[in-house]
Structure formats: C-alpha cells, structure tokens
Amino acid sequence: MHKFAFLVHLRDYRDDLGGLARPLGWLPESVYRFILNKRPLPPFIWSEVTVTPGATEPEGFIIMLPYSGRQVVEQPKQMLVMIKKAARLASEKGAKIMGLGALTSTVTLGGKLIADNPHISITNGNAYTAVILHSKIVQLIQRFPSCRPVIAIVGATGSVGSLVCMMLARYNPAAQYLLIARNDRRMNKLADEMALDSKNVVVVVSTDMEDAVKADMVVLVTSSPESLIQARHLKPNAIILDATQPRNTSAALHQERPDVTIIDGGLTAITHLKTNTIGRFGLPEGISFACLAETLLLAMDDYQHDFSIGNPTLRQAEEISKLAHKYAHLGFGLAPDHSFGKPLVHSSDSNYHTSDTLL
Numbered sequence: 086m087h088k089f090a091f092l093v094h095l096r097d098y099r100d101d102l103g104g105l106a107r108p109l110g111w112l113p114e115s116v117y118r119f120i121l122n123k124r125p126l127p128p129f130i131w132s133e134v135t136v137t138p139g140a141t142e143p144e145g146f147i148i149m150l151p152y153s154g155r156q157v158v159e160q161p162k163q164m165l166v167m168i169k170k171a172a173r174l175a176s177e178k179g180a181k182i183m184g185l186g187a188l189t190s191t192v193t194l195g196g197k198l199i200a201d202n203p204h205i206s207i208t209n210g211n212a213y214t215a216v217i218l219h220s221k222i223v224q225l226i227q228r229f230p231s232c233r234p235v236i237a238i239v240g241a242t243g244s245v246g247s248l249v250c251m252m253l254a255r256y257n258p259a260a261q262y263l264l265i266a267r268n269d270r271r272m273n274k275l276a277d278e279m280a281l282d283s284k285n286v287v288v289v290v291s292t293d294m295e296d297a298v299k300a301d302m303v304v305l306v307t308s309s310p311e312s313l314i315q316a317r318h319l320k321p322n323a324i325i326l327d328a329t330q331p332r333n334t335s336a337a338l339h340q341e342r343p344d345v346t347i348i349d350g351g352l353t354a355i356t357h358l359k360t361n362t363i364g365r366f367g368l369p370e371g372i373s374f375a376c377l378a379e380t381l382l383l384a385m386d387d388y389q390h391d392f393s394i395g396n397p398t399l400r401q402a403e404e405i406s407k408l409a410h411k412y413a414h415l416g417f418g419l420a421p422d423h424s425f426g427k428p429l430v431h432s433s434d435s436n437y438h439t440s441d442t443l444l
Contacts, residue, residue: 089145089384090175093186128171154310184380187330210376212397215248237300240307254279258286352420367426
C-alpha cells in the first residue's frame with residue numbers, strides 16, 4: 086500500500102473550525118470570509134488517516150482547503166491555485182494518489198484541470214460514490230411494494246449522476262426515472278444513452294425542480310453549494326437520498342416535512358478507518374464517504390495512474406467494485422442508513438406508497 090491524500094474544503098466555518106478550537110466556532114461566517122479574502126490561507130493537514138488494523142504510522146492524510154463550498158465555486162481560479170498547492174503538499178508528505186472531495190472535484194472539472202501530474206495521481210472519487218449510491222437506491226427500491234417507484238435524479242448529468250443513471254438503466258430498468266438537471270441538451274443525450282442501453286427503461290427529463298414532486302424517491306447528486314430541494318418539491322412520504330457535500334438538505338426541511346425520510350447517500354463502512362475527530366466530518370467512527378473510500382482502495386492496491394477523471398465510466402465502476410470486493414475484509418461495503426450523520430432506524434415493516442406512473 087502506498088500513501089494517499091484526500092482533499093476537502095470546509096462545509097461550515099463555525100462547525101469545522103470550532104472542532105479545532107472552540108472559540109473559532111464563535112465567529113460569524115462573514116468574519117471568516119473577510120479575513121480569507123484579505124489574507125488567503127494555504128491548504129494544510131487536517132487529519133492523519135490509517136485504514137489497516139494495527140497501523141502505527143499514518144497511511145494517508147486529509148488535506149483541508151480552508152474555504153467554504155460557496156467560495157470554492159465562486160473563486161475557481163484562486164481555488165485551482167490552492168488545489169495545486171494541495172497536490173504539492175500531498176506529494177511532499179509521500180502520497181502517490183490524491184482524491185478530490187466535495188466541490189474540489191467540481192471546480193477542477195472532475196480532476197481534468199490537475200490530471201497528468203508527474204508527481205501524484207488524481208481521482209475524483211465519483212466511480213465508487215456512484216457504485217455505493219446505486220447499491221443504496223436498489224436497496225430502497227425493494228421497500229416499495231410494486232417495485233415500480235418514480236425515482237428523480239437531481240443533478241443527473243454530473244459526474245456521479247450520469248454514472249448512477251447508466252447503472253440504473255442497465256441493472257434496474259423496471260423502475261421509472263425522472264432526470265432533473267439544468268442542461269437540457271446533455272440531459273436528453275443521457276436519456277438517449279439510457280434507452281439505448283436498456284430498451285425497457287422509462288426515462289423522463291426536466292429542467293424544472295418543481296417536477297420532483299412526482300417522485301417517490303429523490304436522489305440528490307447536484308454540485309450546487311445551495312440547497313435546491315424545498316418542502317414543496319416533495320410528495321407525501323417521499324424518500325430523499327442526499328449524496329451532496331455540502332449537503333442540499335437541512336434539519337429545517339426535516340422539521341417542516343417530518344413525513345419525509347432523509348438518508349445520507351454515498352456512505353460506506355470501513356471497519357478500521359481511523360482519523361482524528363474532526364476528520365470524521367460528523368460521521369461515526371468506521372463510516373466514511375465513498376469518494377474517500379475510492380482513494381483508499383486505489384492506494385491499497387498500489388494503483389499508479391489517474392483513475393476517475395471527469396465522468397467515470399461503467400468499466401471504472403466495475404473495476405472499483407472488484408477492488409472493494411478484494412478488500413472486503415476491511416469493510417468497503419454499504420453503510421447502514423444514517424440521517425445527518427446519525428444512525429437511522431426503520432420499522433421492520435417499512436414500505437412506501439408509490440405513484441401509479443410517471444408518464
């Protein structure tokens with residue numbers, strides 16, 4: 086196994102920096118934004134990581150880009166410079182591969198802008214995120230008595246969303262799919278590819294978030310730093326599978342719509358994963374994001390090249406799934422359901438009402 090690094094940004098200034106020192110959690114976000122605009126901070130080591138039992142030395146590092154998701158997408162040129170600095174830091178720490186977490190993937194076009202680095206390989210983590218997300222969707226489909234639920238994929242044309250859609254079309258054509266994204270041309274192209282791969286699949290496209298109200302399950306894979314999903318977008322007793330970071334759902338949404346089940350998406354169980362407390366990002370010990378897991382799997386297998394760059398393919402999904410199976414003795418399986426980082430308990434007879442049809 087060679088060393089790895091995983092790059093993240095702040096989800097919330099007060100929550101994340103307050104984990105470093107409690108007084109840092111007392112300052113309002115506007116103060117942090119002002120300070121960082123005047124005096125930019127370089128990336129730094131946020132946490133050491135081990136994944137194999139009995140490891141006594143760090144096997145990898147979480148590197149923090151000390152900016153919020155909003156800043157990452159609003160200042161792409163400045164952030165690209167910082168991300169390249171993070172890659173140099175990772176290389177200096179002995180890492181051979183660096184994974185891109187949250188919006189660091191988006192701002193680098195899925196890693197395209199920093200790929201082919203002679204000093205360190207890059208992966209955006211989206212192949213394994215799609216694999217884990219697909220597995221969870223399939224698991225949830227089985228809770229619907231008719232097994233014909235309407236499933237909305239919000240952010241369908243993105244790096245994770247496009248692969249999830251292709252996997253659903255190929256392996257689960259019985260459900261009905263509603264693709265929601267901003268780019269109508271790319272969305273129609275994806276729908277055509279799904280139909281070509283599976284002639285029986287039912288796919289409808291929309292650029293209007295209001296159409297999500299038709300869905301029994303809403304899968305969030307958008308790269309928007311804003312909360313797009315609102316209470317009015319959800320039918321009664323809908324399920325939300327939120328695989329976004331920063332997350333698109335909030336506790337306020339759950340309070341407004343207690344009938345809706347919100348499940349954290351893209352989570353995997355890694356039995357012996359160890360970080361410091363702030364390196365868990367609100368998750369219990371042994372549970373982590375699939376994008377980090379992809380980086381770990383590649384490092385454990387001594388993978389020497391860039392992996393997921395741009396939109397990952399079905400072939401890459403199969404390849405990373407094989408690695409997860411190879412290292413299954415260390416976990417790398419679907420995590421139990423969590424909601425806002427806390428275990429979610431379902432009743433034993435949990436079944437969900439389905440719409441009759443999407444069309």
